[in-house]
Amino acid sequence: MSDVPAPAPAPTPGLVRRHHWIVRLTHWATVVLLAGMIASGLQIYEAYARFGNRDGPYFPSPFNDAQFPAWSRLGGWLAGALNWHFALMWPLVACGLLYLSYLVASGEWRALVFRPRDLRGAIEMQKYYLGLRKEHPRQGKHNPLQKLAYTFIVVLGVLAVLTGLAIYKPVQFGWLTWLFGGFQAARYWHFWAVWIFIGFTAVHVALVFLVDPASLRAMLTGWYRGRFPSHD
Amino acid sequence: MLHEIDRRAFVKVGLAAGAGALVAACGWDGGNTIRPDLLAVSRLNDWVGEKILFSPSRLARTYSPAERSRSLPSYFISATTPMLKDPRLWRLRVDGLVQRPLELSIEELMRMPRVTYTVKHHCVEGWSGIATWHGAPVSAVVERCVPLATARYIEFVSFDAGYSNGWDWASALHPQTILAYGMNDNPIPAAHGAPLRLYSPIKLGYKLTKYLVSMTFTDRRPGGYWEDQGYPWFAGL
Numbered sequence: 001m002s003d004v005p006a007p008a009p010a011p012t013p014g015l016v017r018r019h020h021w022i023v024r025l026t027h028w029a030t031v032v033l034l035a036g037m038i039a040s041g042l043q044i045y046e047a048y049a050r051f052g053n054r055d056g057p058y059f060p061s062p063f064n065d066a067q068f069p070a071w072s073r074l075g076g077w078l079a080g081a082l083n084w085h086f087a088l089m090w091p092l093v094a095c096g097l098l099y100l101s102y103l104v105a106s107g108e109w110r111a112l113v114f115r116p117r118d119l120r121g122a123i124e125m126q127k128y129y130l131g132l133r134k135e136h137p138r139q140g141k142h143n144p145l146q147k148l149a150y151t152f153i154v155v156l157g158v159l160a161v162l163t164g165l166a167i168y169k170p171v172q173f174g175w176l177t178w179l180f181g182g183f184q185a186a187r188y189w190h191f192w193a194v195w196i197f198i199g200f201t202a203v204h205v206a207l208v209f210l211v212d213p214a215s216l217r218a219m220l221t222g223w224y225r226g227r228f229p230s231h232d
Numbered sequence: 233m234l235h236e237i238d239r240r241a242f243v244k245v246g247l248a249a250g251a252g253a254l255v256a257a258c259g260w261d262g263g264n265t266i267r268p269d270l271l272a273v274s275r276l277n278d279w280v281g282e283k284i285l286f287s288p289s290r291l292a293r294t295y296s297p298a299e300r301s302r303s304l305p306s307y308f309i310s311a312t313t314p315m316l317k318d319p320r321l322w323r324l325r326v327d328g329l330v331q332r333p334l335e336l337s338i339e340e341l342m343r344m345p346r347v348t349y350t351v352k353h354h355c356v357e358g359w360s361g362i363a364t365w366h367g368a369p370v371s372a373v374v375e376r377c378v379p380l381a382t383a384r385y386i387e388f389v390s391f392d393a394g395y396s397n398g399w400d401w402a403s404a405l406h407p408q409t410i411l412a413y414g415m416n417d418n419p420i421p422a423a424h425g426a427p428l429r430l431y432s433p434i435k436l437g438y439k440l441t442k443y444l445v446s447m448t449f450t451d452r453r454p455g456g457y458w459e460d461q462g463y464p465w466f467a468g469l
Contacts, residue, residue, distance in 0.1 A: 044358070045358070047358055048357040053301055053359075053361050054301055054361040055301050055302045055303060074260060075260075075261055075262070076260065076261025076262070077261065078357065078463075079458070079461060079463045080262055080267075080270075082463070083262070083270040083271065083273070083274050084262065084270060086274065086277050087270050087273040087274070169281070169468070170352075170469050171290065171291075171292045171433065171434050171468075171469040172286060172287060172290060172469070174290075174293055183354065183360050184360060187358060
């Protein structure tokens with residue numbers, strides 16, 4: 001009986017290691033860099049606030065000829081905004097690549113990437129959120145809806161970079177510009193990425209505080225003590 | 233212990249968010265401390281654009297004349313449309329680091345190999361439009377004037393209040409870079425740079441000097457009207 005080894009004492013009960021420092025660093029750096037990219041982008045947009053060749057037809061957009069408030073713009077004028085945009089793009093892309101490399105190298109992508117087998121779980125989660133199911137479904141690090149959201153936002157990030165390249169160098173990356181439907185179409189999608197990012201961020205922040213506030217501390221310190229301690 | 237980490241992390245994120253908010257505040261242009269760094273990165277981007285991304289043989293897509301835009305906006309920096317008093321006296325001066333300086337009339341330029349293409353014009357503001365251009369390739373003039381081995385840039389100067397642009401060698405010699413005397417099957421209108429302008433679908437519009445008077449070969453990177461005010465120098469598409 002006495003030769004049963006005592007379990008190693010847990011450092012603090014319920015506390016789990018959740019986010020590697022690379023994830024935390026790239027997460028918060030992206031917040032700041034993306035804010036700068038969006039603010040300089042809105043200043044750039046002001047120079048020609050519509051989409052389509054000069055004499056039309058124009059793409060449908062609620063922001064045709066819109067001027068965004070001064071506090072939301074960065075760069076002061078077109079040249080300044082361009083220089084901000086083309087400076088911040090380097091650390092932003094570097095952050096994205098570092099994050100994706102970490103996901104692949106650590107195998108963490110398994111907890112994050114939405115796969116067809118997550119579909120059933122996603123439906124169960126949706127039922128729970130709609131009140132059609134009482135119990136919160138069991139989950140690992142992320143529930144299937146989170147996986148769907150985080151996979152989507154990574155794809156959106158890649159698309160934002162590619163549409164950006166397509167309008168930055170439409171001759172050298174002519175195939176990419178063509179793939180997005182031409183220069184003005186690529187410009188259009190590049191602009192829409194902004195609103196999807198902003199919408200995602202609003203929902204993301206709301207859910208952190210409404211569903212799992214402990215996850216904010218996990219993204220800051222790396223340690224998590226909350227409702228969903230399992231890490232698959 | 234954990235609270236300590238917590239607090240430190242919070243302070244860090246708070247600082248970062250504060251900096252972000254400050255940066256976004258009031259259409260800030262970078263200020264005197266950051267602006268030189270932004271311009272330094274812009275020079276790095278020029279280098280990447282010219283030395284890594286630019287292909288001297290890759291051609292911009294061409295369109296059919298039926299796809300032309302109904303009109304193409306134009307601008308000049310003078311108060312009124314720049315016009316020559318006597319167009320017959322006009323010559324394009326080719327000088328600088330060359331063995332044979334030249335003075336070319338429009339007729340002489342028209343006797344050189346003629347390039348015609350219908351391409352998309354990209355303005356730095358974000359608009360674009362399609363037009364047809366007719367002219368002599370810059371490379372044909374380069375062949376005639378025999379540049380010295382030290383020549384690395386060409387400066388294009390206009391009679392529009394001294395508007396000018398500096399071009400890198402490879403972009404100037406690109407097969408689609410031309411000295412255009414025609415637009416949409418007609419002589420270039422005054423609004424678009426008569427009697428001669430630089431045209432190329434591989435650069436943003438502000439690099440395409442209108443109302444040309446001279447092209448000068450140099451070994452030092454020439455500035456330009458917008459470039460000196462902070463716009464990207466290379467501006468290659």
